[in-house]
Amino acid sequence: MNSQKPVALVTGGSRGIGATIVQRLARDGFHVLINYSSNEARAQAVLDQIQAAGGSGELCGFDVSNSAQVDEKIEAAAKKSGPVAVLVNNAGVTIDALLMRLKDEDLEKTLDIDLKGAIYCTRAVTRQMMRARQGSIIQISSVIGEMGNAGQSAYAAAKAGLIGFTKSVAKELGSRNIRANVITPGYIATDMTGALTEAQKEAILRTVPLGYLGETEDVAALVSFLASNQSRYITGQVIGVNGGMYM
Ligand SMILES: NC(=O)c1ccc[n+]([C@@H]2O[C@H](COP(=O)([O-])OP(=O)(O)OC[C@H]3O[C@@H](n4cnc5c(N)ncnc54)[C@H](OP(=O)(O)O)[C@@H]3O)[C@@H](O)[C@H]2O)c1
Numbered sequence: 591m592n593s594q595k596p597v598a599l600v601t602g603g604s605r606g607i608g609a610t611i612v613q614r615l616a617r618d619g620f621h622v623l624i625n626y627s628s629n630e631a632r633a634q635a636v637l638d639q640i641q642a643a644g645g646s647g648e649l650c651g652f653d654v655s656n657s658a659q660v661d662e663k664i665e666a667a668a669k670k671s672g673p674v675a676v677l678v679n680n681a682g683v684t685i686d687a688l689l690m691r692l693k694d695e696d697l698e699k700t701l702d703i704d705l706k707g708a709i710y711c712t713r714a715v716t717r718q719m720m721r722a723r724q725g726s727i728i729q730i731s732s733v734i735g736e737m738g739n740a741g742q743s744a745y746a747a748a749k750a751g752l753i754g755f756t757k758s759v760a761k762e763l764g765s766r767n768i769r770a771n772v773i774t775p776g777y778i779a780t781d782m783t784g785a786l787t788e789a790q791k792e793a794i795l796r797t798v799p800l801g802y803l804g805e806t807e808d809v810a811a812l813v814s815f816l817a818s819n820q821s822r823y824i825t826g827q828v829i830g831v832n833g834g835m836y837m
Pocket residue numbers: 601602603604605606607608625626627628629630632652653654655679680681682683684703730731732733774775776777778779780781782783
């Protein structure tokens with residue numbers, strides 16, 4: 591049964607930035623597909639909160655780095671709930687290592703999830719969006735993809751790769767009224783940044799003109815705008831949510 595609402599798929603929607611994005615899009619009136627890879631209980635808790643607040647959604651578990659699974663699950667979800675109108679490629683991992691010590695398997699995992707995963711998901715929704723002659727694709731990249739960081743070369747490569755990929759998609763699909771943009775968050779308080787020591791956090795904050803870590807809502811607010819028709823003339827752009835850390 592198709593949802594009466596437009597459908598938004600958020601990868602890695604079970605926690606952190608992704609969980610806040612699905613909550614925001616549900617409040618904005620989307621039927622949200624909450625993707626996760628391992629943590630079904632956390633994804634279910636996010637869905638429960640959405641439904642308790644009067645929103646609608648469903649779980650959509652798959653590993654973004656498995657292209658066959660991506661195609662199968664996205665097609666099944668569209669058959670059930672309707673074509674995906676908004677895709678937010680948010681799922682990501684960071685495995686930090688100095689280049690000399692970077693292991694092949696860590697490089698592959700980072701590129702597979704952070705870059706190829708976003709490409710697989712974008713490819714999987716393209717046909718649906720072309721048929722509907724509308725769509726908004728939003729990549730959650732990182733300020734690290736713009737400015738680099740010692741110890742994060744694999745992550746930076748994946749996140750910078752998303753920028754070139756998205757500009758190409760924007761050029762390829764613009765005539766079909768499909769927009770594609772990149773958000774580059776700076777340091778946002780989540781599980782990912784929870785692993786930083788106090789000394790590391792202090793060092794980072796010295797580079798942030800606004801002087802504090804961002805919150806997941808800061809990213810979700812921009813996603814909400816890019817998902818809406820208010821941003822209808824914005825495509826192929828890279829927009830920072832970073833407290834001024836990179837300009
Ligand atoms: N936090 C920051 O400061 C910051 C800054 C810049 C950019 N970002 C980017 O923002 C995004 C979200 O970051 P976060 O801090 O919210 O991360 P997080 O708290 O670590 O959450 C990561 C999410 O990605 C999902 N995920 C991981 N591997 C996956 C896979 N193979 N397939 C599907 N889902 C997968 C996780 O699902 P499970 O729960 O099932 O594991 C989880 O929902 C990432 O792309 C990250 O690079 C974050």
